[in-house]
Amino acid sequence: MSVTSRTPRSSDRPRRSSGGDGDRARRASARPADDRAPLVPEPGVPVAGASLTRQERKARTRQALLDATLERLEDQAFGAISLREVARSAGITPTAFYRHFESMEDLGLVLVDESFRALREMLRVRRAAATEPGDEIRAAVATLVEHVHGQRAHFRFIARERSGGTAPLRSAIRQEIRLFSSQLATDLARYPVLRERATADLQMIADLIVAAAVSAVEQLLDVPPGRPDLEDEIRGVAEDQLRLIVLGALQWRSAS
Structure with missing residues (x-):
């Protein structure tokens, strides 16, 4: 008797839970640093910025970009400072920079x-x-x-x-x-x-x-x-x- 092989259908595969803490953590880590929703902390472990609103986090990141630029102005002219290095110092991606400044x-x-x-x-x-x-x-x-x-x-x-x-x-x-x-x-x-x-x-x-x-x-x-x-x-x-x-x-x- 021959057995016909088949590719397992998606319904045959084990389904991932859509509400698990691990999935939420992975999704959050994929977002820009200033746009992450605060994760549920472990008992006794505080989460930085967990009590801040989205608007407050955005204002904090905007100020971090300004401060990072000012730090470099001690040794560099403004025109020599790159967007990428300012974004990196503020803890965000270069793409996220444009949520705060046009250039x-x-x-x-x-x-x-x-x-x-x-x-x-x-x-x-x-x-x-x-x-x-x-x-x-x-x-x-x-x-x-x-x-x-x-x-x-x-x-x-x-x-x-x-x-x-x-x-x-x-x-x-x-x-x-x-x-x-x-x-x-x-x-x-x-x-x-x-x-x-x-x-x-x-x-x-x-x-x-x-x-x-x-x-x-x-x-x-x-x-x-x-x-x-x-x-x-x-x-x-x-x-x-x-x-x-x-x-x-x-x-x-x-x-x-």
């Missing part, structure tokens, strides 16, 4: 915005406590030095990209600096001694002040560790320059 240039524009937004807020608080132009100068320089210490990587990024970055980044930085000048010109009009000045004059004064501040920041970034004397010198010169600008402005009369 590295898009990420750079966010860094520009972050760098200036924090400084604007600090200056706004200090300006609210100032009652005279001299107080404004001391508060502004103190805030600038404080912010350079706290956000050195951001400032180094701005200083490098302001002149040597891509066209979109240079344009974004110029726009932020112009915004600074415009806000300062509005603040200067609060003081009685400057209240009657033409808007163009106030804008020119503000432009000179911001240019002096930018120069001070670039010098502060070059101060080697352990040299507070050099930092004090830069701070003093910056205050003197700003006072000179203000005193000159009080005597200035535009031709128009």
